[in-house]
Amino acid sequence: MLSDRRIAVERIGRWPIFSVLSCLALLLGLSGCGRQGPNSAALRQDSASMQHTAGLNTPEDSAPEVAFNTEAYDHIIENDFVDALTQPQSTFSIDVDTASYTNVRRMIQARSLPPAGAVRLEEMINYFRYQYPQPEGEHPFSVNAELAACPWNPKHELLRVGLQGRSIEFHQRQPCNLVFLLDVSGSMLAPNKLPLVQSAMKLLVQELGAQDRVAIVVYAGASGLVLDSTPVEHSQEILAALERLSAGGTTNGGEGIRLAYQVARENFIQGGINRVLLCTDGDFNVGTTNQSELIELIQEKAASNVFLSVLGFGSGNLKDSTMEKLADLGNGNYSYIDSMLEARKVLVEEIGATLVTIAKDVKIQLDFNPQHVQSYRLLGYENRLMDNQDFRDDAKDAGEIGAGHAVTAFYELVPVGAGSESMETRTSEFVTQRIDEQADASTKLTVNLRYKNPEESTSQEFQLRLPAGMFTSHPDADFQFATAVMGYGMLLRGSQYAGQLNWDWVVETATSSLGKDQRGLRGEFVQLAKTARRLSQPGL
Helix, strand or coil: CHHHHCCCCEEECCCCHHHHHHHHHHHHCCCCCCCCCCCHHHHEEECCCHHHHCCECCHHHCCCCCCCCCCECCCCCCCCCEECCCCCEEEEECCCCCHHHHHHHHHHHCCCCCCHHHCCHHHHHCCCCCCCCCCCCCCCEEEEEEEEECCCCCCCEEEEEEEEECCCCHHHCCCEEEEEEEECCHHHCCCCCHHHHHHHHHHHHHHCCCCCEEEEEEECCCEEEEEEEEEHHHHHHHHHHHHCCECCCCCCHHHHHHHHHHHHHHCCCCCCEEEEEEEECCCCCCCCCCHHHHHHHHHHHHCCCCEEEEEEECCCCCEHHHHHHHHHHCCCCEEEECCHHHHHHHHHHCHHHHHCEEEEEEEEEEEECCCCEEEEEEECCHHHECCHHHCCCCCCCCEEEECCCEEEEEEEEEECCCCCCCCCCCCCCCCCCCCCCCCCCCEEEEEEEEEECCCCCCCEEEEEEEECCCCCCCCCHHHHHHHHHHHHHHHHCCCCCCCCCCHHHHHHHHHHCCCCCCCCHHHHHHHHHHHHHHHHCCCC
C-alpha cells in the first residue's frame, strides 16, 4: 500500500540559520505563507519519515503570521439585461456554494466592507434554507417558481426559481470513503486556520458511522500520508492523528491533491460516497501553483468519480478565487469556515448536503416568451453561465446538488411595454427578428432542467411551464427574505442595477420576514445588514 511511498518532510534548518533568516525577513518586509527566496532550498534538510513527522513541526519551523493582506478574488462583471426577442434562452450551471456569505460575514464583523469580487450573489442567497417542497416524482429534486414585483424597480418583475434536493437520513446513506487533505504549511499557523481545521474534522469524525473510512493526507513543502484509510470504528486513532498535526513549511498543494485522490481511488467504495475534503487557505506557493494547472489537475481527477469538497479557512492570504474553481470542477462544493458554529452547520447540521451527491452536472435553461418578456437579467451566477448549446452537451461539466440542498436563482424581468433595459445593437441588414404570432401565448416562460444521476454519464431532462398570468402581490416570507439578502449583496458590490435599493429597506424587509429562524441565522443577517449600513454611511 502507501506505506512504501511516505515522503520525507523538508524542513528549514534550525538555529542559527533560522535566526538569520528571521532577521532578513524582518528587514525585507517578508511575511506569511512560507514564501521563499530562490536559494532557500539549499537551507533545508530532510527529517524523519512522513509517517511520524508529517505536519508535526515545532514553532521554530513555522513561518511568521501574515502581516499584510494578500487575499485574492476574481473580478465580477455583472450580468446585463438581455433582449428576449433576439436571445430568448438563458443557460447556467447550478451553484450550492456558500463560502461568499460566510467570508463576507467575517469581514463585516471585523468592521470592514468586502471587495466587490468577494460578493457572489448566488452564494449569499443559497446560504439560507427556504421552505421548498420535497420532490415527489422520479427526479431527485423539485422545481418551484414565483413571480412578484421587483422591489428596487417597481416597473420590473422578480422571478424566483428554487430547486429542492431530496433529503435523506444521514445514517441511511451509503458508506463513506473520505480523505482529509489538510494544508499544514506555515500559512496555516494562525488560530483560525489549522487549529480550527483540526476541531472541525474531529466534529465530522464524530458524525460518521462504523461502516465509514477516513484517511488523512497532509501537505507542506512535501506531501504525505499521515493515516491510511481507517474504519471509523477506530475513531480514537483518527482523532489522535488529527491532534498531532501542527503547521510549518511551504505549500505544495498540487502534490497533496494527487496523493489524496490516489488514496481515495485505492479505497474506492463502489456505490458509496468517495470524497476528498480539502482544508486550506488556498495559498499554494510550491509545486503546481499556477491556477490553470491546478484546475486541469482537478478536472483530470474528477473523472475518477471521486468528488471534492473545499473548506476555506483563515484571513489575510485567503485565495478565494482558486478554491472556488477547484470545488466547481471537482464535482463538489465550497464552504468557508470562520468558526466552530459554521463548522457545525456545514459538517453536522447539513452533513448530507455536504457529503451525499444526489444529482450531478445540473443545468438550468430558461426560455422566455418575448410576447410577455421584453428583456431579462440573471442576478448572480456570473461565473456559472453556459452557452445555450451546452445545455444538451453531456460532456460539459455543471454543478452538483447534495441531499437536502436548496438552490435559488433570481431573474429581473422587464415586461413587454415597460421599456427596454437591454443594450441596443445595430439592426442587421440580413436577419430580421419578429415575434412568432403562432407561438403559444399562454406560457410566459419555461424552466428546463438537465442532470445526471451520480454514477451515470447520460443526462435526464424535464421541464416546468409557467403560465402568462402567474404573479403574486403578496410573496411569502422566504421570497421577501431572499430579496433582502439579494439587496444586501447588490449594495455591497455597488451594483449599477441597484435602482431604488437602500440599506433601510434591506434591514426592514429582512426584519419583517424572519420566519421561525430556529438557528438564528436570519436574525444574525439583520445585524450584519445594520453593521454594513453603518460602514457604508460613516458620516451618519
